Amino acid sequence: MVGYKFMGKAHSHAYKDVGMFFDLAANVVMKAICGRDEQGVKEAAERYGWESYETDWRKMIAREDIDFIDINAPSDAHKEIALAAIAAGKNVFCEKPLALNLVDGREMLAAAEKAGIKHGICFNYRFLPAVQLAKQLIDEGQIGEIYHYRATYLQDWLVDPKTPLAWRLKKEVAGSGAHGDINAHSIDLARFLIGEFDRVVGHSRTFVKERPILTSSSGLSGIASETERGEVTVDDATGFLADFKNGAMGVFVASRFAAGRKNHNTFEIHGSKGSIRWDLEKLNELEVYFREDEPNVAGFRRIFATEPTHKYAGNWWPTGHIIGYEHAFVHIIYEFLQHLATDSPFTPTFRDGVKCQEVLEAVERSIEQGSWVNVDDM
Numbered sequence: 001m002v003g004y005k006f007m008g009k010a011h012s013h014a015y016k017d018v019g020m021f022f023d024l025a026a027n028v029v030m031k032a033i034c035g036r037d038e039q040g041v042k043e044a045a046e047r048y049g050w051e052s053y054e055t056d057w058r059k060m061i062a063r064e065d066i067d068f069i070d071i072n073a074p075s076d077a078h079k080e081i082a083l084a085a086i087a088a089g090k091n092v093f094c095e096k097p098l099a100l101n102l103v104d105g106r107e108m109l110a111a112a113e114k115a116g117i118k119h120g121i122c123f124n125y126r127f128l129p130a131v132q133l134a135k136q137l138i139d140e141g142q143i144g145e146i147y148h149y150r151a152t153y154l155q156d157w158l159v160d161p162k163t164p165l166a167w168r169l170k171k172e173v174a175g176s177g178a179h180g181d182i183n184a185h186s187i188d189l190a191r192f193l194i195g196e197f198d199r200v201v202g203h204s205r206t207f208v209k210e211r212p213i214l215t216s217s218s219g220l221s222g223i224a225s226e227t228e229r230g231e232v233t234v235d236d237a238t239g240f241l242a243d244f245k246n247g248a249m250g251v252f253v254a255s256r257f258a259a260g261r262k263n264h265n266t267f268e269i270h271g272s273k274g275s276i277r278w279d280l281e282k283l284n285e286l287e288v289y290f291r292e293d294e295p296n297v298a299g300f301r302r303i304f305a306t307e308p309t310h311k312y313a314g315n316w317w318p319t320g321h322i323i324g325y326e327h328a329f330v331h332i333i334y335e336f337l338q339h340l341a342t343d344s345p346f347t348p349t350f351r352d353g354v355k356c357q358e359v360l361e362a363v364e365r366s367i368e369q370g371s372w373v374n375v376d377d378m
């Protein structure tokens with residue numbers, strides 16, 4: 001694994017616990033974790049259960065005792081590490097967004113397909129029981145023809161102008177701000193649930209244009225410099241309208257300035273036979289409305305996706321004992337490990353990462369042009 005901070009910790013937890021709750025076709029061995037800071041990565045290796053640690057990802061990729069590389073570095077490092085791992089014949093699992101831009105993402109996909117290695121991208125929210133239930137209901141036609149898809153991904157960790165300039169706020173490192181970081185999740189969930197985008201038109205803002213330099217990072221942010229300041233070079237919020245190939249209308253907004261919204265990743269879908277709504281802040285629940293219900297008892301009802309019949313839920317606890325944010329990483333990593341060991345089908349792959357990047361950049365192009373952009377033209 002490359003990276004030992006937020007996503008490195010979330011993925012390490014998944015590798016360490018997956019075998020306790022899921023029957024793996026082959027055991028997972030946590031061989032090495034890599035990070036530039038030797039003290040930090042050494043502590044992480046001991047604490048997270050890795051056999052060893054490295055401070056140079058090139059050395060780790062050269063090791064014969066490693067079968068696949070999980071990339072949790074900032075977005076600007078994804079391509080270089082992935083191409084090197086692919087050249088070394090390693091399978092690759094990569095955090096989202098796939099790359100800094102569409103050109104890099106396509107280069108990663110082409111290299112992976114040419115080398116015939118297995119590849120995946122960590123769009124973790126697909127793997128929550130309530131989201132899996134939403135997909136099942138849609139695929140079974142239970143909400144009929146889809147008219148509307150509305151998604152928000154709202155956070156508020158940047159609304160304070162004193163919050164320092166973390167790597168997610170620098171274009172050269174992150175590629176974009178709220179758009180590539182969290183609209184990416186909304187775009188992937190929309191593709192997973194209702195299909196491909198046809199055309200988009202967007203707008204975006206950078207509300208706070210400079211911030212204190214970050215002196216030491218932790219979580220999404222860290223300690224701010226008292227004296228030095230730097231320019232914010234990405235969007236603080238991006239919204240866009242979308243037409244889907246199936247005729248549905250889409251409305252999307254991602255912001256880190258939505259005071260009071262902590263991780264408000266939501267979708268609401270309206271069809272000819274009913275509606276579905278999901279909110280990450282209540283991730284075990286799915287709200288559904290079916291038009292066929294008796295009028296005197298019709299209304300949105302909350303389904304707790306914690307029954308053994310709900311995908312993955314039965315692997316954890318008895319009915320009603322809820323699961324959390326970290327469990328989606330256990331589920332996606334379980335599926336990827338099974339894919340590696342048994343060739344079982346696995347999505348999302350680098351191809352889904354590229355499809356997401358196409359929509360992200362079509363929105364950015366539409367903002368530059370001030371007009372709709374066809375995603376297939378990207």
Ligand code: SOE
Pocket residue numbers: 155181182220263
């Ligand atoms: C910060 O916006 C962040 O950690 C994203 O980078 C993750 O992908 C998302 O799952 C939670 O919020």
